[in-house]
Amino acid sequence: MNNPSRSDRSPSGPEGRAALEQFQLSPDLFHLNHGSYGAVPKLVRDEQDRWRAHIESNPTGFFRDELPTELRRLAGVAAERFGGRAEDWVFCENATAAVNSVLSSFGLPEGDEIVTTSHVYGAVLKAMRIWAQRFGAKVVVAQVPVIVGSEEQVVQAIAESFSDRTKLLIVDHITSATAIVFPVCEIVNAAHARGIAVLVDGAHAPGHLPLNVEAIDADWYTGNAHKWLFAPRGCGLLWTAPKRQAQTLPVVLSHGAPDGYTRAFDWIGTRDATAWLSFEAAVCFHDALGGESLMARNRKLAADAGEMLAQRLGMQITAPASMRGAMTCLTQRPSSLDAAHAAALIHRLRECCSAVLPVYVFEDALCFRISAQIYNELADYESLANAFPVALQQEIGF
Template identity: 40%
Template sequence: MTAFGHAWLDEFPLERHGIYLNHGTVGVTPLAVTRARAAILEAIERHPARYMLRELMRLDASTAAKPADRPRLREAATKIATFLGCAADGLVFVDNATSGICAVLRSLPLAPGDEILLPDHAYGGVARAAAFIARERGATVSTFVLPFPDCTPERVVASVAAAITPRTRVALLDHVTSESALVLPLAAMAAVCRARGIAVLVDGAHAPGAIPVDIEALGVDWYAANLHKWAFAPRACGVLWAAPERRAGLHPTVISWGVTNDDWLSEFDWTGTRDPSPWLAAPAGIAFMEERLGLEAMRAYNHELAWRSATSLAQRWGRAFETPKTMIGCMVSVPLPERLGPGDAANAQRVRDALLFEHGIEVPVLARAEMLWVRLSIQVYNEASDIERLAEAVDAIGLSHASRDRSA
């Protein structure tokens, strides 16, 4: 097998000029998966009504073309469930992690005064959705502070334990945080919550593909995730898993025929006419990882390069890098050098724009803990020379920033 690195760009449609260090944001679909999706779209168009109304799922038994067959959507869900360590009757497809999380929060019987607990590193869109839904019910969102940058699994577990109150009803916990790219000790955090009778909803947007996910072993109530980030599914492809006792009363955000069936699978499997090809092609993304890349080899390469890049960049930039190796996966956030200027949102945007427009490097730059951070996503098409190019670009931006300050 070809060693990972730029040679693997042949398998992806990415532009060749420039450097892509942002696989995590919306994923990159391999050419092989796009071809699999195109074949599905062609199969649909050969007889759309039969495919969509009889083969894809069953609204009721009378619509089955071949009753002995499993509907195609359930067949795809079965393959994904195996990959994620859960039974297929607990897993549904949704558009993305956001819609899975909103479905759960909207289905919860929250009462005035109840609290949704989430970390200060929660993804912005998710935190806003939680605040909106809480407000509708007279409930509130309570935010706990993750120990950062100096974090350890033990301190993270202690931070959630200390934040639980008698009003906490549900904890919304990230498996991998977005901006800070921390792999959180989810099973231990969930155990603390459950011991206090609090339900746990996981935001696993960045987990499938990037790190091993064994949903049923985590001891959580719901797990929402994306396959279009690190599991190479076409966009948009999310999943939602619910524990057996959490399925009754769980509704998608769009209500349709299945609502009268008293069966959560049929409710989620049909939310109106839509393009099902990202979901049906998701198993091709799993096959790409397992058969083409090698799942373990891919993860080991990405993790190792992420770790080496973070430690060497931090050293070069005169910054402490305190994240334990066990708390990163294929992404890592590294503090940028102080000479780049203040750790605020406007400066983060300026540096991010300069990296993209002046140096051709796509990578998020974020402001946190009064510093600027760069979040590196490492995928098999990246190699150490990409990180060297980033370091050189940061040097150049730092120089221009310093000379601008001198002339001001």
């Protein structure tokens, strides 16, 4: 197949609900949760379908002759986009797989500590605890308040959790539950000053904010292309600093494992590689929608919608505008509502106003998070502002 990863067609430029036609999303819903699972554009789905058909035409030739070369070429596309060299980048299923690979490779001696923050993604914290237990190491959680006032506050909370036994820090670039952009450059500097290695979990970052992994200068950086960069699901990325590559292996070890970093990740048995093979088409789609200007547009929409919702609902936003991206988390605290109420609210909001978004309890706060993507417009969030008090009243009777 002749360079099937390059799309000839560009998406046209509608914004708001008119842009929904470029996606497979139901027009009957207000999709306010791009952040969790992304949304695959029709053009990118078509590209993935083309790859599926191509692979089926000659699986043997594809896996033996084409896949290794194509993956390395696409690693070069990641490097062009996010910094570093092609040989620093590998594809993996998702950020979860990348985090586990780093944890399993790191090999903490008994008694050593891994630090993270109270805003860490839940699945990552669970993985940290299990790997730490296997090594006899300890997980230390730096307490960052639910509502953050400044970047310095985050850096200080993390730095105060370091001890002489701290060997690894895992820190989010954009937090999931609270939608805060952490000052990762300053955090990496503070950790490196103490000789502590850093894995930045940038699950939400690619396509969400301008990203240059070399400027961040961590030891590892993982991100998902299947959230904000429009790739099919299962398109995770891991960048590893050259000095860490010799020690970095995937959790699942296969033919490539003895042959170094990129070969170990590029060949982990027989897998569906079509999400990675569609990576460049996703990058082109993101560019065609404006690239950096799309990210700025989404950020402004999330800010405007967040301010409007905060005012209408009497809720607070978890961080100043300078620490937010294309998601805003609104919170009400303290709250007597529990996880069951939050789950019921999700259903009620869908019934009341066809809005799909995460509602949850984080520490002592009832929270919901909105995302802003090309197919959203302010009216989507106004529907939510009208429906939220009704849903709350139906659920808890006040």
